[in-house]
Amino acid sequence: MLIRKTVLIYFSLLVFLFSANAQNEALSKIDIPDLKEYLTFIASDELQGRELGTEVDGLEITANYLADYAKENGLKPAVENYFQTVPILHTTLSTDDFIEVNNKKGKSVYQSKELVKINQTPVVYKLDEEPVTFIGFGENIESLGIKDKLVIVAQGSAESFSGEEAFEWQNRVERAKINAIMEKEPKALLIITNPKDKENKTFKQFQGWMSRQGYSVKADDDVTEQPAVLLSTPNVADALLGKKGQYLKYLEDVAAGSKASTEVSETLSLKTGKEPELLEGKNVIAYVEGSDPVLKNEYIVFMAHYDHLGIGKDGDVYNGADDNGSGTVAIMEVAEAFASLNEKPKRSIVFLWVTCEEKGHFGSSYYCDHPVFPLDKTVASINLDMVGRVYDGSRDDVWKDSPKKVKDFDGLYTLSNDVWPELAEINAAHCAELGLVPDTSLPKERFLRASDHYHFHKNGVPILNYATGYHADYHKVGDEVERINFKKIKRVADLCFLVGLDLANKEDVEF
Numbered sequence: 001m002l003i004r005k006t007v008l009i010y011f012s013l014l015v016f017l018f019s020a021n022a023q024n025e026a027l028s029k030i031d032i033p034d035l036k037e038y039l040t041f042i043a044s045d046e047l048q049g050r051e052l053g054t055e056v057d058g059l060e061i062t063a064n065y066l067a068d069y070a071k072e073n074g075l076k077p078a079v080e081n082y083f084q085t086v087p088i089l090h091t092t093l094s095t096d097d098f099i100e101v102n103n104k105k106g107k108s109v110y111q112s113k114e115l116v117k118i119n120q121t122p123v124v125y126k127l128d129e130e131p132v133t134f135i136g137f138g139e140n141i142e143s144l145g146i147k148d149k150l151v152i153v154a155q156g157s158a159e160s161f162s163g164e165e166a167f168e169w170q171n172r173v174e175r176a177k178i179n180a181i182m183e184k185e186p187k188a189l190l191i192i193t194n195p196k197d198k199e200n201k202t203f204k205q206f207q208g209w210m211s212r213q214g215y216s217v218k219a220d221d222d223v224t225e226q227p228a229v230l231l232s233t234p235n236v237a238d239a240l241l242g243k244k245g246q247y248l249k250y251l252e253d254v255a256a257g258s259k260a261s262t263e264v265s266e267t268l269s270l271k272t273g274k275e276p277e278l279l280e281g282k283n284v285i286a287y288v289e290g291s292d293p294v295l296k297n298e299y300i301v302f303m304a305h306y307d308h309l310g311i312g313k314d315g316d317v318y319n320g321a322d323d324n325g326s327g328t329v330a331i332m333e334v335a336e337a338f339a340s341l342n343e344k345p346k347r348s349i350v351f352l353w354v355t356c357e358e359k360g361h362f363g364s365s366y367y368c369d370h371p372v373f374p375l376d377k378t379v380a381s382i383n384l385d386m387v388g389r390v391y392d393g394s395r396d397d398v399w400k401d402s403p404k405k406v407k408d409f410d411g412l413y414t415l416s417n418d419v420w421p422e423l424a425e426i427n428a429a430h431c432a433e434l435g436l437v438p439d440t441s442l443p444k445e446r447f448l449r450a451s452d453h454y455h456f457h458k459n460g461v462p463i464l465n466y467a468t469g470y471h472a473d474y475h476k477v478g479d480e481v482e483r484i485n486f487k488k489i490k491r492v493a494d495l496c497f498l499v500g501l502d503l504a505n506k507e508d509v510e511f
């Protein structure tokens, strides 16, 4: 009995020593010269700030660099060539929008650029010599046959029109009116702003909103060909009705109840919108497969965005060494450490370098909409965003404007959600092991939305987010590799490894 017990203790001790040894060996793979080498490249001017659309495609170069690295270190590709393509639309200003009134003979009698499309689809909308039907304020819609017609409706209501009230756009009223009309399946709807709005305030406001340029993730389905809702000014209506001031007179008649719908012999031609340019972002996804035949189908995801802000108007390169070169290289080293283990942990460990966080979390939101590994089998998603700075007290001129002082060498901002409360405890235990102090003081309602972890949080995945905090160089040209504290990055990467290993081997994970 005694002998058996001794053997058992001796055996467990051996296993413990062996795994402690393997663990230390793996931790030794996370080393400062490597971190420095990788970050010096990623945060170099040559990559032009790792943004879409720069002359040198630094974003693509970084993606290739990460994929090559994953391959060299024996990580498995989670998708072909490690790349998950993120389709991104780049919308630029459309300069050839027009609305035109044609007479009976098809001759253009009025032309203007006063046209906006106020619903989302389709992107480019065109009509050619289309007959029109005026339907007043869109009241008594049941009695009007408007299916497949281009209908023109007035902003506001008969009641508000005869009153002295303001002519401002009442969103609730207009929304209800648009919905009622669209149910009758017109070809398109053209809303004419109130003629009392002499300065065209409403039209200009919409024009400002709808002509926004920028980037967005392309939706999966091409949007259905639903009829357009357009907005123009009384000038067009006057031209259709024959002369200046005619539209106001028409509306007065409608408001007085003496007129409802009117058809005219003039027709409308118009075009609005411009086809956006389709760009490709890339998430880089590699993994270390778990060793347990069942648990390998559960995942721990390490994530960091590798993009930054590109080049400023003055030609300065925003290198984003901390944001988020630091997180990018930290999980490179964590990946190497996991890949180096002879005996792999039970669950699979995923390394997800996401693109275009700075443009609106494009890579992470796309991943969560198209998860390569099921989100309900994702035990935790651990996001690193800015983990390379420490306030050392010697550069007060640089740091004094910081909205939130970077923590000292032992501090680490740590955010978790409430999906699996034990995760925060596991994290705290490993922080203690490394002498790190998790600071959980960041307000969750704000910071859960602040970076890529948000999309996992939204999908009910337990999350952790590490950061060393804001600093005076945040989103400035001064976010350079010279100001990085590599010892701190190593501590964060070590923590990632220990937390990841623990989560990957843990017996019972329930949330």
Ligand SMILES: [Zn+2]
Residues within 6 Å of the ligand: 305, 323, 324, 357, 385, 386, 451
């Ligand atoms: Zn960032």
